[in-house]
Amino acid sequence: MDAEITLRVDGQRRTLSVDTRTTLLDALRERLGVISPKKGCDHGQCGACTVLLDGRRVTSCLTLAVAQDGAEVTTAEGLSEGDRPHPVQQAFLEHDGFQCGYCTPGQVCSAVGMLDEVKAGWPSHVTENLEEEPDLDDEEIRERMSGNLCRCGAYTNIVSAIREAAE
Amino acid sequence: MTDVLTEDPGRAPQRLDGPDKVAGTARYAFEQPVDGPRYLHLVQAGIARGRVTGTDTSAAEALPGVHTVLTHENAEKVNAGGELAVLQSPEVAFRGQVIGAVLAETPEIAAQAAGLVEVTYERHPHESTFGVDDHRAQSPDTSSPMVTEDLDQGDVDAALEAAEYTVDVTYATPPEHNNPMEPHATVAVWEDGELTLYDSNQGPYVVRDVLVPIFGLDPERVHVVSPHVGGGFGSKGMPHAHVVATVMAARLTPGRPVKCALTRAQMFPLVGYRPPGFQRVRLGTDATGRLVATEHSALEQSSRLAEYAEQSAGASRDMYVSPNRRITNRVVALDVPVPTWMRAPGEAGGMYALESAVDEMAQACGMDPIEFRVHNEPDTAPTSGRPFSSRNLVTCLRRGAERFGWAERDPRPGVRREGDWLVGTGVAAASFPSFTIPGSVATVGYADGYYRVEIAASDIGTGARTALTQIAAEALEVPLSAVRLHLGSTAQPKASLAGGSSGTASWGTAIVQAARAFRAEHGEHPPEGAETTTKSEPDPEAGKYAMNAYGAQFAEVRVHADTGEVRVPRLLGVFAAGRIVNARTARSQFAGGMTMGLSMALHEHGVVDGRFGHVVNNDFAGYHIAAHADVGSVEVDWIDEHDPHVNPMGTKGIGEVGIVGVAAAIGNAAHHATGVRVRELPLTPEKFLTDG
Numbered sequence A: 001m002d003a004e005i006t007l008r009v010d011g012q013r014r015t016l017s018v019d020t021r022t023t024l025l026d027a028l029r030e031r032l033g034v035i036s037p038k039k040g041c042d043h044g045q046c047g048a049c050t051v052l053l054d055g056r057r058v059t060s061c062l063t064l065a066v067a068q069d070g071a072e073v074t075t076a077e078g079l080s081e082g083d084r085p086h087p088v089q090q091a092f093l094e095h096d097g098f099q100c101g102y103c104t105p106g107q108v109c110s111a112v113g114m115l116d117e118v119k120a121g122w123p124s125h126v127t128e129n130l131e132e133e134p135d136l137d138d139e140e141i142r143e144r145m146s147g148n149l150c151r152c153g154a155y156t157n158i159v160s161a162i163r164e165a166a167e
Numbered sequence B: 001m002t003d004v005l006t007e008d009p010g011r012a013p014q015r016l017d018g019p020d021k022v023a024g025t026a027r028y029a030f031e032q033p034v035d036g037p038r039y040l041h042l043v044q045a046g047i048a049r050g051r052v053t054g055t056d057t058s059a060a061e062a063l064p065g066v067h068t069v070l071t072h073e074n075a076e077k078v079n080a081g082g083e084l085a086v087l088q089s090p091e092v093a094f095r096g097q098v099i100g101a102v103l104a105e106t107p108e109i110a111a112q113a114a115g116l117v118e119v120t121y122e123r124h125p126h127e128s129t130f131g132v133d134d135h136r137a138q139s140p141d142t143s144s145p146m147v148t149e150d151l152d153q154g155d156v157d158a159a160l161e162a163a164e165y166t167v168d169v170t171y172a173t174p175p176e177h178n179n180p181m182e183p184h185a186t187v188a189v190w191e192d193g194e195l196t197l198y199d200s201n202q203g204p205y206v207v208r209d210v211l212v213p214i215f216g217l218d219p220e221r222v223h224v225v226s227p228h229v230g231g232g233f234g235s236k237g238m239p240h241a242h243v244v245a246t247v248m249a250a251r252l253t254p255g256r257p258v259k260c261a262l263t264r265a266q267m268f269p270l271v272g273y274r275p276p277g278f279q280r281v282r283l284g285t286d287a288t289g290r291l292v293a294t295e296h297s298a299l300e301q302s303s304r305l306a307e308y309a310e311q312s313a314g315a316s317r318d319m320y321v322s323p324n325r326r327i328t329n330r331v332v333a334l335d336v337p338v339p340t341w342m343r344a345p346g347e348a349g350g351m352y353a354l355e356s357a358v359d360e361m362a363q364a365c366g367m368d369p370i371e372f373r374v375h376n377e378p379d380t381a382p383t384s385g386r387p388f389s390s391r392n393l394v395t396c397l398r399r400g401a402e403r404f405g406w407a408e409r410d411p412r413p414g415v416r417r418e419g420d421w422l423v424g425t426g427v428a429a430a431s432f433p434s435f436t437i438p439g440s441v442a443t444v445g446y447a448d449g450y451y452r453v454e455i456a457a458s459d460i461g462t463g464a465r466t467a468l469t470q471i472a473a474e475a476l477e478v479p480l481s482a483v484r485l486h487l488g489s490t491a492q493p494k495a496s497l498a499g500g501s502s503g504t505a506s507w508g509t510a511i512v513q514a515a516r517a518f519r520a521e522h523g524e525h526p527p528e529g530a531e532t533t534t535k536s537e538p539d540p541e542a543g544k545y546a547m548n549a550y551g552a553q554f555a556e557v558r559v560h561a562d563t564g565e566v567r568v569p570r571l572l573g574v575f576a577a578g579r580i581v582n583a584r585t586a587r588s589q590f591a592g593g594m595t596m597g598l599s600m601a602l603h604e605h606g607v608v609d610g611r612f613g614h615v616v617n618n619d620f621a622g623y624h625i626a627a628h629a630d631v632g633s634v635e636v637d638w639i640d641e642h643d644p645h646v647n648p649m650g651t652k653g654i655g656e657v658g659i660v661g662v663a664a665a666i667g668n669a670a671h672h673a674t675g676v677r678v679r680e681l682p683l684t685p686e687k688f689l690t691d692g
């Protein structure tokens, strides 16, 4: 069964008809040609497909496109303004927070979403004191970013990039 | 040969493809724009051995949007063997083998239809597991260039008998799966007898040269395009079954591109893996702790469909002195998928066993493990007698010891406790051969104020695009911004594959030689359109020296006293790998290798269910790879090493040496923490919960 939906993707209004089984990830990649979110597992287990959906980070492979009619989707491509990378992307470049680059757009979107969660005072599994504002140390960054796998093993550089971008 | 990278070895430009990668606009194979593609979904065998007796495709074919269901009954006959003989017979050699493929208008329809294909089988008994003293063990085919002969120098048994101290230990390693983040994918376009493949691989020409005879094609009419590759770690070194199936489907639908991406689960049986094995190491020393005997025998899994023989015992050939030495590699062929290269094949597993056994040996002698290694350092390569082109293992160990604070270490195991955690430190050595493969072709041209450099190299995340541009700029004596490098496609001249950590050395040599020839031909001020193409010459010194990169791996480990959970707060690797071309990307490669080593030590285990012959935990939920929270501090350092013999740049490969020795360092540290010696990877909690 097909259904017509409208999404705002990286600031652009896109109307398309999708198979109701189509994930947001496949709608972006295969239907709209938006390749920034990557498919690493299609099961919500790697984070490569992370996008910001109405401002919050989600794994787009676990999101059905048909359920997102009217949603605002931001990919890593949409985070940069023209040729100017987002501060998180700039920090990834400086800290070499990637190698093959396949997990990278997902790491970047996840980091941007995560920093907003911290600003909003959300605790994580490793937050000691739930009464206070979380203090974003390396352990917090690692915990909060653990949904984004990197087989190239760029983790330490990703953590330093995020730490710098957070400052 | 003279060094070309003479000035400022610490230069470290950012990755040239960085801006595209952080935005996600760098196009990987599946993302290449093609018009009106169809999608291919593979159908896999549900038995481990036997034959397909019937395939009912009617329900699949009746689904709107399905174009074709390929099976062995209707697939074209091709000239292929082993895992590439796709759909050529009803025989099933392993569970998960490709026995069909559905071509449909959308990925959803293709996947649904694949599930509707009804297959009946004649089941044959299968064997998919083996044991340490397996009677099916056999010698691998030594005519393969990847396989070395057994070695038996001196009299190992007599020397062990006479030795003052001995150890006799067996280490077990599980199946490990490469799992690059980008699943294997290929897009095939067949049009007017011309094949274009957008493919994820470690060498476009390898793919072309494998496919040409299979389909009887004209090599000039096969194009493989792979500008960006999302990791490979060996599993994309050779094309696998899905590439053949996709080309078959494309040939049925001229003009319509066919896209095929493996699912994560499909990658477990279809793209190779590091085979599981058992390694027995027997060592003996004299009263001073000098090795008098070394025996390393490895038994590893292979496949009945095609042999792959991991050379794990080879790790002990040239590492330490030992007048008596026996090295044997054996395989057990089972009804399982064909293993393949995985980052540091042979060394990763082999050095895990050797460097763990060396730790045990040092302890048996009452020696510090660093001093033991220094005491057993050879002057020349022990088995061949050849001089080392350079060997700075001892410097790495000393530098690392200082930086890690080794001097303050209390050698006694199991005596440090911080809260609920037992704390320990460990060390291991790393080594990996330095290959420079001759015969790559590079073109240097000049136009519009830019030097154009073309070579069909691959950047699978190594930073080759950046490092080779640096090498070209250096060789041409022009700024980086004056060089435009093109790689990753058969549109460029032929190059060797990204494997064996040989890329930068081999392609860099080709570029340096082409740049020199270009200057000789066209001078410092080349005319517009000037161009020179050369093929790299073999290094005349290649056979004269033993060439290896070395490293020292240090680990701090914490083991929870009650749960057995193992954490690694700190890793330090100090490497001696010749000239470092780009400090920024090199650091990442070393750290990436070490992180994969941590993952190997603590997490990775493809669990085979012997009843059914498949890996049960075939996704990232079940097959855990190190995530952010698993990785603490990973420090990388290297020494300033000048090796005049390896190649014109003085570089050694750095992609693999980083993983070598890490699992041993972590295991040694875990023993130091707990007093429990676990001889089986991965180091999961239950293995530390013993009475010992």
Ligand code: FES
Pocket (backbone or CB within 6 Å): A038, A039, A040, A041, A042, A043, A044, A045, A046, A047, A048, A049, A050, A059, A060, A061, A062
């Ligand atoms: S592709 Fe969505 S989490 Fe892996």
Ligand code: FES
Pocket (backbone or CB within 6 Å): A097, A098, A099, A100, A101, A102, A103, A104, A149, A150, A151, A152, A153, A154, B181, B230, B231, B461
């Ligand atoms: S950069 Fe390759 S998987 Fe993260």
